[in-house]
Amino acid sequence: xxxxxxxxxxxxxxxxxxxxxxxxxxxxxxxxxxxxxxxxxxxxxxxxxxxxxxxxxxxxxxxxxxxxxxxxxxxxxxxxxxx
Numbered sequence: 001x002x003x004x005x006x007x008x009x010x011x012x013x014x015x016x017x018x019x020x021x022x023x024x025x026x027x028x029x030x031x032x033x034x035x036x037x038x039x040x041x042x043x044x045x046x047x048x049x050x051x052x053x054x055x056x057x058x059x060x061x062x063x064x065x066x067x068x069x070x071x072x073x074x075x076x077x078x079x080x081x082x083x
Contacts, residue, residue, distance in 0.1 A: 010060035017053035021046050 024046035031039030 008060060008063070010056045010063060014053045014056035014060060017049045017056060021049040021053060024049060 024042045028039040028042035028046060031037075031042055
């Protein structure tokens with residue numbers, strides 16, 4: 001089983017959210033070093049984007065699990081009735 005879910009929209013959004021999180025942390029560090037308190041806003045943005053990354057990563061894993069379950073169910077019952 002691979003460590004990452006297969007490529008798809010949820011995984012792509014998770015990667016984008018992770019990139020935003022890293023950039024927000026860097027901006028917060030730069031702001032605090034420069035003596036600006038606006039770094040607090042960057043820390044908050046990093047928190048929100050990290051939560052988004054976890055959400056989309058979990059969503060991608062759930063989609064993969066559902067697809068695997070559907071494939072397994074189809075393999076066990078090759079004759080499907082159409083209604």
